[in-house]
Amino acid sequence: MINRMGTRWRWPVMVSVLFLFALVAARSYQESTSNQRDQRVAFSHPIHAQAGIQCLYCHSEAARSQIAGIPSVQKCVGCHQVIAADEPPVQELLGYWERDEPIPWRRVTEQLDFVYFSHQPHLGAGLNCETCHGNVAQMEVVEPAVDMHMGWCLRCHEAQPAIKIARLVDCITCHK
Ligand code: HEC
Ligand code: HEC
Numbered sequence: 001m002i003n004r005m006g007t008r009w010r011w012p013v014m015v016s017v018l019f020l021f022a023l024v025a026a027r028s029y030q031e032s033t034s035n036q037r038d039q040r041v042a043f044s045h046p047i048h049a050q051a052g053i054q055c056l057y058c059h060s061e062a063a064r065s066q067i068a069g070i071p072s073v074q075k076c077v078g079c080h081q082v083i084a085a086d087e088p089p090v091q092e093l094l095g096y097w098e099r100d101e102p103i104p105w106r107r108v109t110e111q112l113d114f115v116y117f118s119h120q121p122h123l124g125a126g127l128n129c130e131t132c133h134g135n136v137a138q139m140e141v142v143e144p145a146v147d148m149h150m151g152w153c154l155r156c157h158e159a160q161p162a163i164k165i166a167r168l169v170d171c172i173t174c175h176k
């Protein structure tokens with residue numbers, strides 16, 4: 001009696017344990033592949049930072065507009081028609097240039113449409129890239145450094161000089 005109950009229970013339990021294992025395995029496989037470089041061209045910030053290229057050389061819109069921008073293929077090719085032109089990842093880059101195609105970069109930091117953000121006032125106020133993006137110069141694959149939720153924006157805005165706070169925490173400043 002006890003034995004029969006035992007076997008009857010054991011199978012469903014084993015099946016669900018196996019199912020859970022499969023789920024966990026699938027999840028961590030998915031994470032490991034999406035954490036790996038799923039960019040089409042193996043672009044490395046550390047390599048370019050070590051070569052002494054400034055953030056604003058490539059993200060040149062940041063100081064003057066809403067966006068920072070991702071550099072065009074043309075900008076890459078300006079250097080890579082010569083630099084490391086025989087290396088396979090650079091060959092891949094040059095392929096986009098020859099086909100006249102933009103590189104479909106995977107976005108890392110993106111706000112929803114109902115949020116208004118602009119780089120220009122932040123850089124104008126003397127903030128640096130690292131404050132919001134972390135140490136990108138050492139990230140082989142760019143990952144978000146902070147969770148850019150509303151509370152995060154507000155905490156810094158509330159710490160600004162008193163006469164600016166009313167404007168900086170007004171809903172309309174970030175939701176136009
Ligand atoms: C040689 C050009 C180049 C330089 C220099 C460069 N970047 Fe980038 N950056 C890129 C490219 C290309 C991408 C898109 C591919 C990627 O995410 O790695 C990118 C992506 C990013 C992203 C993620 C954007 C997103 O949301 O998808 C951030 C943040 C960033 N860069 C910050 C920086 C900072 C900070 C520096 C200086 C330390 C810097 N970059 C220097 C070319 C450059
Ligand atoms: C201002 C010049 C410059 C620009 C612009 C530039 N790079 Fe580079 N890139 C370099 C230098 C310097 C290296 C290091 C070369 C070396 O170590 O041999 C490098 C290395 C690389 C490598 C590694 C090559 C290897 O040896 O495996 C790749 C891939 C690459 N760059 C892609 C890009 C892409 C994509 C862009 C545009 C978003 C870009 N680069 C823009 C200068 C530049």
Ligand code: HEC
Binds near residue numbers: 067109110130
């Ligand atoms: C006050 C915080 C803050 C600072 C400082 C900052 N960023 Fe950003 N950055 C953001 C936010 C928020 C986004 C997402 C914007 C969106 O999706 O509308 C972003 C997006 C980006 C992107 C993705 C492309 C784009 O333009 O949306 C790049 C690249 C980038 N930042 C680079 C930089 C660089 C380089 C610097 C320094 C010169 C910098 N950022 C300084 C907050 C910041």
Ligand code: HEC
Binds near residue numbers: 125131132154
């Ligand atoms: C680390 C501090 C800091 C963080 C984080 C930050 N901001 Fe700001 N923000 C500032 C400063 C400083 C100014 C410029 C204030 C001034 O005019 O001198 C500013 C200005 C602005 C402005 C322009 C306001 C105007 O009327 O001129 C907007 C829009 C804005 N921030 C949106 C955001 C959003 C959205 C986020 C989050 C995604 C964010 N900020 C995160 C510090 C920050």
Ligand code: HEC
Binds near residue numbers: 150172
């Ligand atoms: C400094 C910028 C900033 C200000 C000021 C601001 N917000 Fe936001 N808000 C954000 C950002 C960034 C998000 C998106 C990220 C998130 O959901 O936290 C957001 C998201 C929201 C959402 C969606 C929340 C959700 O869970 O999806 C609502 C609703 C909202 N804000 C309302 C307001 C109201 C009402 C005010 C004025 C009292 C306000 N916000 C002021 C930056 C701001």
